[in-house]
Amino acid sequence: METYEILKAVKSGKISVNDAKKLLSLYSIEEIEGIAKIDINRRKRRGIPEIIFAETKELDEIKKIIKRTLEKSNSVIVSRLKKTDYSKIQTFAKKLKVKVKTGKKSSTLLLFKKPIKFQGGKVGILTAGTSDIGVAEEARLVCEAMNCKCITSYDVGVAGIQRIFPILKEMVEEDVDCIIVAAGMEGALATLVSTLVDIPIIGIPTSVGYGYGEKGIAALASMLQSCSLGLSVVNIDNGIAAGGIAANIANRTIRKKE
Incomplete structure (x- = not known):
C-alpha cells in the first residue's frame, strides 16, 4: 500500500493506527551484497516503483536486484537492458513466476506479481515519428506501473500536422490529466500540442535527427526555448x-476528485 492508501484505510477504519505504523515503518533502504541499495519504501513514499538502470550492470547483478525487490514489492522496472540481456531477463521472470510487460522498440521491462489495476489518473502519450516510439513506451511502462491508464498515438508529428487533431480531441474527451510528447528533429510537436490544450505537457526530446543538432540537441534546445506556456521538458530520451x-x-489529480 502507498502512503495515501494507508492513510485512507486508517480514516475509513479498515486498519488500526498500529497496523498503519507497521506499514509506514522505515525499512526503506536495503543493501544487496554490496551491489546496490534498494529504496524499498519509494513506492509507499512517492508512488514510484523501484527502477533498475540496467545499462551498466552485469546480468547477475540485475537478477539479484530484481529478486530482492520483488520480495518486498509488487513490481519493478528494468530500464535500458542490453540486447543480450533482454530475453534472458524475461526468462528469469518466468522462473520467478512473475509477469512481464514489454514496450515496442523499447529495452525497458515492467515485472510484476499481482495484476496492475489502473485506478490512477489518465496520461496521454504522443510521438512525432516512429523513431520516438521506444522512448514513449518507456514512459508508458512507468505510468502503468503507477496505476495510470495510458492513451497512446504514435507518428503524429508536424510533417503531417492534420494527424494530431483527432487524437488530441480523443484525449480531451477522455479527460487526460497530463500529456507526454516525444519528438526528435526540431521537437516542434511539443510546442504545438501545448498551444492547443489546457493540459500539462511534458516534452521528451529524442536523439533523432541529422547533422547539426543531432542526437536530440536541437529538439532539447527547441523545447527549452518554447514560447508556449504549460510545457515542461525532461532530458534527452528520458x-x-x-x-x-x-x-x-x-x-x-485523481485524489483531488475523490
Whole structure:
C-alpha cells in the first residue's frame, strides 16, 4: 500500500493506527551484497516503483536486484537492458513466476506479481515519428506501473500536422490529466500540442535527427526555448523521468476528485 492508501484505510477504519505504523515503518533502504541499495519504501513514499538502470550492470547483478525487490514489492522496472540481456531477463521472470510487460522498440521491462489495476489518473502519450516510439513506451511502462491508464498515438508529428487533431480531441474527451510528447528533429510537436490544450505537457526530446543538432540537441534546445506556456521538458530520451512526472500529476489529480 502507498502512503495515501494507508492513510485512507486508517480514516475509513479498515486498519488500526498500529497496523498503519507497521506499514509506514522505515525499512526503506536495503543493501544487496554490496551491489546496490534498494529504496524499498519509494513506492509507499512517492508512488514510484523501484527502477533498475540496467545499462551498466552485469546480468547477475540485475537478477539479484530484481529478486530482492520483488520480495518486498509488487513490481519493478528494468530500464535500458542490453540486447543480450533482454530475453534472458524475461526468462528469469518466468522462473520467478512473475509477469512481464514489454514496450515496442523499447529495452525497458515492467515485472510484476499481482495484476496492475489502473485506478490512477489518465496520461496521454504522443510521438512525432516512429523513431520516438521506444522512448514513449518507456514512459508508458512507468505510468502503468503507477496505476495510470495510458492513451497512446504514435507518428503524429508536424510533417503531417492534420494527424494530431483527432487524437488530441480523443484525449480531451477522455479527460487526460497530463500529456507526454516525444519528438526528435526540431521537437516542434511539443510546442504545438501545448498551444492547443489546457493540459500539462511534458516534452521528451529524442536523439533523432541529422547533422547539426543531432542526437536530440536541437529538439532539447527547441523545447527549452518554447514560447508556449504549460510545457515542461525532461532530458534527452528520458522516458523514465517523463513517465514518473506525468503519473504523479495524474494520480494527484485523481485524489483531488475523490
